[in-house]
Amino acid sequence: MAMALFYLILLFKSTPSDFTTDVHKHTHKGDKGYCSENDWLESFTVIRRLINNGFHRELVSHVQCAAAVPEGSQVLLLEKLPQGVYVDPYQLTSAQEHSDTQCLCVQVLLASEIDLEAPAYLSSGFSALVYASLDPQCSGCFTTTLPVHARYHRPAGSGEAEQRVSIESPRLLVRAEESTLPLACPQNKVTEAPCTAQNHSLCVWLEIHYQQELEAVSLQIPVGDQRQVLAVCTGTLSVTLLCCCMILGAVWKHGHFQL
DSSP: OHHHHHHHHHHHHSOHHHHBOOGGGTSOOOOHHHHHSOGGGGOEEEEEEEESOTTEEEEEEEEEESSOOOTTOEEEEEEEEOTTEEOOHHHHHHHHHHSOTTOOSOOEEESSOOOSSOOGGGOOOEEEEEEOEEOTTSTTEEEEEEEEEEOOOOOBSSOOOEEEEEEOOOEEEEEOOGGGSOTTOTTOEEEEEESSSSOOSEEEEEEEOOEESSSOEEEEEEOOBGGGHHHHHHHHHHHHHHHHHHHHHHHHHHOOOOO
């Protein structure tokens, strides 16, 4: 686990040249015809949406290739999530343990430790590797479902009742047999990343440029009104003192004391 975390931190904090692989190490140098034969790599579309309501959502990503995909292909999303949301690693572990062994629908590697209790203004953004599962009901389709949770934000002083948090578009990586990927073509960007969420050995992935229906998905998070701080604190303190007095009165009236 520690070694996988090291690879992830290196991957996300490095510049592109640090983790881009020399294509000549993986395949022969292709000519223009070889580079133009892989039209399926240019036909990817990503559709994303947030489902559920409140502070606990699910980020669903649907990746579809309009052309035929080579058998055994894998799809990986490199998510960069903002400080306004977090992913619960314990929830991910539980979901992976209880998923069907033939279709692990939640396959995620986190690039850093996550403080589950910290508010948004004391947190930082983080990255995650989300491995997509093949959709058996759709040819050339892959899906991911990432549980995300909203963090608490500072109360707003302007009377705004909600805070918008946007989740930017992910990077899309594809892995297949190296003979089917044009790794030697200069326009393609080759990256090394863990093979799967369970196998942390590094594998060769090809970054794909894709079409997306929406630029970004976002969620509206309710926030408190800073103008009501005095009234809320006064009311909370008054109710607390009243309850304490009632409890002490009941103990004094009904309690049995021995000297």
